[in-house]
Amino acid sequence: MTDAPAAIAHLIDVMARLRDPETGCPWDQVQDFATIAPYTIEEAYEVEDAIAQGSPATLLDELGDLLFQVIYHARMAEERGWFAFADVAGAIADKMVRRHPHVFGADETRTADQQIAAWEVQKASERAARAETGTLAGIPIGLPALTRAAKLTKRAGRVGFDWPDAASVLDKLEEEAGELRVEIQKAPQDLDPAAIRDEVGDLLFVLANLARKLDLEPEDCLRGANRKFERRFGFIEQTLQYEGKLPADSTLDDMEALWLEAKRRERAGG
Incomplete structure (x- = not known):
């Protein structure tokens, strides 16, 4: 196994050299957070694809690509005087310790379900500390739309705003399909593209939540x-x-x- 601290230090140095304003790569020199973000998302999906393939060699390669994206963003932040990679690593380590008191020092044990509940309480506390108010605060806009739909109603369900079971979601699905049918069966001159788009969106939203109620991931x-x-x-x-x-x-x-x-x-x- 490669020495981790040395490998990370080497990768940080490689990134610094690529971004060097005088001797770096012309393409890397002009990138910013917004231009690199799409690559970060793409690399995360490629990690998922490597896992689906069941190929350790491909997974190793794709995890490296994803790690490089983290190093890239950290380097750009360091150039602006915000933080460095070490701060990123330290912050996530501290967060994991904080969210797992039953592992790191506290004299308690938890089941998996208890840990999930405690995790959500901790995350809610962290959102409050960041002045993110509201039940739906903190659900990233950049998530795939189907995943975000499931997360939105899962969060709403914690405060009682949810369908009682999958069968009731199916009823809602039929209702939304009927509303879409009404829109697309109108005479050509009366068709409203905005209304059709809205009804298709409602249908997809309900489908995402049907998957959630069945303990399935809609994207999967x-x-x-x-x-x-x-x-x-x-x-x-x-x-x-x-x-x-x-x-x-x-x-x-x-x-x-x-x-x-x-x-x-x-x-x-x-």
């Missing part, structure tokens, strides 16, 4: 559906290619038949 559900679509459509393309055709040369009925065949094979395990 959608990623699974994406993979399934890619797999089945790939079967369609491969089959058509074997027949000397392209999807564009085929009818919808032809492709639908192949889609059903792909489903049949999946269920049969073939």
